[in-house]
Amino acid sequence: MHTATQRCLGSELRVFGAMLKKEVLHLVRYPMWIVVAVTNPFLYLLPVLLLGSAFAVRGATPGFAAYTGVQDYVPYLLTGSVLTSYLGTALWSIGQSLRTEMLQGTLEQNWLTPTHRITMLLSRTAQSMTRTTLALIIVWAVIWWLFGFKLTANYGLAFLIILLSFLALVGVGFMFAAFVLLYKEANAVTNMLQISLPLLIGAYYPVAVLPGWLQVVAKAIPLTYGVDALRHVLVGSNTLLPLQTEVAILAAFAAFTAVAGWQCFKLVERRCRRLGNLGQY
Amino acid sequence: MITGVLSVKSPASHGRALLALTKKGWLHFVRYPTWVVAMLFLPLVFTLQYVYVAKTFAGPQGDALAGFAAQAGTADYVSFLTIGLLIWLHLNSMLWDIGHSLRMEQMRGTLEHNWLCPVPRILLLIGGSLIHVVISLFWIALVLGQVALLFGLSLQGNLWLAALIMLVMSVAVYGFGFCFAALVLVHKEPDALTNLVQSILLVLCGTIYPISILPGPLQSVAKGFPLTWGIADLRAVLLQGRSFTDVSGNLAVLAIFAVAFPCLGYLAFRLVEGFVRRRGTLSHY
Numbered sequence: 059m060h061t062a063t064q065r066c067l068g069s070e071l072r073v074f075g076a077m078l079k080k081e082v083l084h085l086v087r088y089p090m091w092i093v094v095a096v097t098n099p100f101l102y103l104l105p106v107l108l109l110g111s112a113f114a115v116r117g118a119t120p121g122f123a124a125y126t127g128v129q130d131y132v133p134y135l136l137t138g139s140v141l142t143s144y145l146g147t148a149l150w151s152i153g154q155s156l157r158t159e160m161l162q163g164t165l166e167q168n169w170l171t172p173t174h175r176i177t178m179l180l181s182r183t184a185q186s187m188t189r190t191t192l193a194l195i196i197v198w199a200v201i202w203w204l205f206g207f208k209l210t211a212n213y214g215l216a217f218l219i220i221l222l223s224f225l226a227l228v229g230v231g232f233m234f235a236a237f238v239l240l241y242k243e244a245n246a247v248t249n250m251l252q253i254s255l256p257l258l259i260g261a262y263y264p265v266a267v268l269p270g271w272l273q274v275v276a277k278a279i280p281l282t283y284g285v286d287a288l289r290h291v292l293v294g295s296n297t298l299l300p301l302q303t304e305v306a307i308l309a310a311f312a313a314f315t316a317v318a319g320w321q322c323f324k325l326v327e328r329r330c331r332r333l334g335n336l337g338q339y
Numbered sequence: 340m341i342t343g344v345l346s347v348k349s350p351a352s353h354g355r356a357l358l359a360l361t362k363k364g365w366l367h368f369v370r371y372p373t374w375v376v377a378m379l380f381l382p383l384v385f386t387l388q389y390v391y392v393a394k395t396f397a398g399p400q401g402d403a404l405a406g407f408a409a410q411a412g413t414a415d416y417v418s419f420l421t422i423g424l425l426i427w428l429h430l431n432s433m434l435w436d437i438g439h440s441l442r443m444e445q446m447r448g449t450l451e452h453n454w455l456c457p458v459p460r461i462l463l464l465i466g467g468s469l470i471h472v473v474i475s476l477f478w479i480a481l482v483l484g485q486v487a488l489l490f491g492l493s494l495q496g497n498l499w500l501a502a503l504i505m506l507v508m509s510v511a512v513y514g515f516g517f518c519f520a521a522l523v524l525v526h527k528e529p530d531a532l533t534n535l536v537q538s539i540l541l542v543l544c545g546t547i548y549p550i551s552i553l554p555g556p557l558q559s560v561a562k563g564f565p566l567t568w569g570i571a572d573l574r575a576v577l578l579q580g581r582s583f584t585d586v587s588g589n590l591a592v593l594a595i596f597a598v599a600f601p602c603l604g605y606l607a608f609r610l611v612e613g614f615v616r617r618r619g620t621l622s623h624y
Contacts, residue, residue: 090526093531101538104542109396112549113403113407114403121398121400121401123398262391262395264395
């Protein structure tokens with residue numbers, strides 16, 4: 059018979075379920091967040107799509123085609139929105155929920171429970187990632203209805219690339235949670251990463267558009283190859299490297315961030331517990 | 340006999356309260372240095388993102404610039420986008436700070452205590468966000484310099500007229516911010532609402548494209564926001580060198596917004612404040 063303090067897979071799953079329920083209840087308590095989750099990706103993408111029509115010459119976008127090798131800019135931009143949406147969710151959902159608990163004064167109490175930290179962190183992001191996925195499905199459907207587009211897709215490979223990027227981003231989320239424990243107020247850095255990374259990885263344009271020195275930076279970020287590969291698979295755009303190489307780089311990055319992110323979090327958490335400043339803000 | 344006790348309200352005491360609130364905002368801002376660093380780069384990075392999208396649409400040889408010039412009245416898409424985005428960011432900052440400063444005090448449990456002070460509520464709202472308006476004006480100048488260095492900006496026209504347009508538009512948006520603060524008192528969670536309003540303004544107000552490319556009904560809706568008029572006026576003055584006479588019609592519309600929005604906003608805020616005080620939910624979150 060298991061007591062409340064004995065850890066086993068079943069107890070971890072129960073905690074995961076309870077935390078997920080808490081996150082869902084919190085979301086439902088502020089229904090405006092549900093509206094925002096669905097409308098925001100759409101409302102951020104729409105201006106970029108409309109900017110495209112401001113450059114149209116007799117219904118065509120010759121400049122865009124010359125840079126990307128793709129005539130239709132709508133699915134090209136939509137593909138970029140997939141990774142940027144997950145990136146935003148990974149950054150905000152794990153670290154920021156820790157910050158919220160610091161402010162509300164419940165972090166230390168939760169930390170005292172005999173729950174594995176991975177369960178604590180993953181349960182925070184599960185609700186957000188599901189919400190983002192549903193929002194993306196709705197956004198793609200609405201954009202398809204409004205603008206119409208065709209995909210030249212290998213859906214299995216596209217799913218693999220999204221999955222690898224997703225794993226890599228969860229690892230980044232762990233690192234970011236460590237940053238929140240260390241520096242407390244992370245909104246500024248979250249904003250900075252959320253806005254800078256799409257710029258650097260060429261989420262909405264080919265890396266070739268960037269100046270030379272920024273192209274070097276872009277090519278050093280593995281997520282660049284994730285966006286590039288996904289775009290190639292879904293819309294047939296030109297790639298920076300052969301597709302297999304891009305997928306291999308992404309897979310290696312996902313494995314690295316998952317391990318490094320977790321180790322980083324454990325290290326920082328131990329330090330905060332030694333200093334006794336876990337719940338401080 | 341004591342004449343100047345703390346609870347006697349006077350213009351001087353209000354001035355001191357405003358100063359104290361502004362100082363508190365400044366101390367809070369510099370207490371988290373990551374925000375200071377972010378403020379130096381974020382607006383530039385945000386602007387560059389759209390500039391590079393526009394560069395992609397323009398093409399390596401500028402193949403599509405003629406199309407853009409026909410719609411926007413200028414082929415200089417960098418200046419066109421920079422003006423729109425900086426004004427949008429500045430006004431967002433105002434909107435965000437008014438609602439968010441209330442929300443933070445709800446979370447920290449200090450809202451009711453501040454509300455008990457003999458200071459007009461409107462002053463508490465303005466004081467909570469004033470320092471951020473000043474900071475925001477600083478980074479507008481900074482980003483203009485950064486973009487000029489990277490791409491070369493071709494701004495011309497009367498800078499005093501541009502400043503006047505900014506001032507009138509800011510007053511109107513402050514009024515909009517009061518309505519927003521009222522919503523925070525009732526609705527509690529302002530971040531979601533702020534996100535939604537920001538995104539809608541980005542789509543509707545011609546921030547990165549001329550509103551003429553929007554469908555007819557949306558163009559009519561766009562004209563209901565002071566931001567649309569302000570951005571159009573600033574582009575006319577700074578990119579096309581238009582004079583006061585040329586933009587006086589639009590400026591008059593902005594002035595109407597600048598009178599109507601603060602009055603309506605203040606009225607809405609007082610109504611809602613009375614309501615939440617009666618229900619005792621002022622500090623609930």
